[in-house]
Amino acid sequence: xxxxxxxxxxxxxxxxxxxxxxxxxxxxxxxxxxxxxxxxxxxxxxxxxxxxxxxxxxxxxxxxxxxxxxxxxxxxxxxxxxxxxxxxxxxxxxxxxxxxxxxxxxxxxxxxxx
Amino acid sequence: xxxxxxxxxxxxxxxxxxxxxxxxxxxxxxxxxxxxxxxxxxxxxxxxxxxxxxxxxxxxxxxxxxxxxxxxxxxxxxxxxxxxxxxxxxxxxxxxxxxxxxxxxxxxxxx
Numbered sequence: 001x002x003x004x005x006x007x008x009x010x011x012x013x014x015x016x017x018x019x020x021x022x023x024x025x026x027x028x029x030x031x032x033x034x035x036x037x038x039x040x041x042x043x044x045x046x047x048x049x050x051x052x053x054x055x056x057x058x059x060x061x062x063x064x065x066x067x068x069x070x071x072x073x074x075x076x077x078x079x080x081x082x083x084x085x086x087x088x089x090x091x092x093x094x095x096x097x098x099x100x101x102x103x104x105x106x107x108x109x110x111x112x113x114x
Numbered sequence: 115x116x117x118x119x120x121x122x123x124x125x126x127x128x129x130x131x132x133x134x135x136x137x138x139x140x141x142x143x144x145x146x147x148x149x150x151x152x153x154x155x156x157x158x159x160x161x162x163x164x165x166x167x168x169x170x171x172x173x174x175x176x177x178x179x180x181x182x183x184x185x186x187x188x189x190x191x192x193x194x195x196x197x198x199x200x201x202x203x204x205x206x207x208x209x210x211x212x213x214x215x216x217x218x219x220x221x222x223x224x225x
Contacts, residue, residue: 006157033212033213040217041217042203042216042217043158043203045212090157090158092158092213101213102160102163103158103160103213105157105158107157108155
């Protein structure tokens, strides 16, 4: 079955530690996205990528980094510079260049700072 | 820039009640409009979509009509069930970069 897979489902980070969230898709989608979800704030865009080896900052990129070395993969690193990383992180993918583009989402990773 | 405004929740209804969740948008051009649903602890799933004015999207008893004159895409369902309890997101895609989401509306349905 085609889909988008995030791992792990739950992640705990110590203060000052970098952690990497995995996102893999087998939908052959060009575009991939990372969103952060906090209660009452909806979804906020962190980074997105429309093509391999290229990515753009979203609205809240500070303290995060990404790479897009393969079409299927778009990992997100939460660095120690992110002061409040506890949140629910959602990865998505979509076909680019079509007027009815819809995004497909993974099941999310809940990150908690301990 | 593009934006989506949804009614604030939670919306609390009894089973079999009529549901309306309001959504209005601001965008240049002619965006495509979407409703996504998020069940507790999960990612978002596409519920329905409409790509041009006067289109009606529908799925699982939910409907929404793309109203360009009022820049709205209100979600409706004639008779809600307990299993419809979730957070609903309205979103638009204006043909460039990324989807723009509203803040979400929580729906709570009691038996």
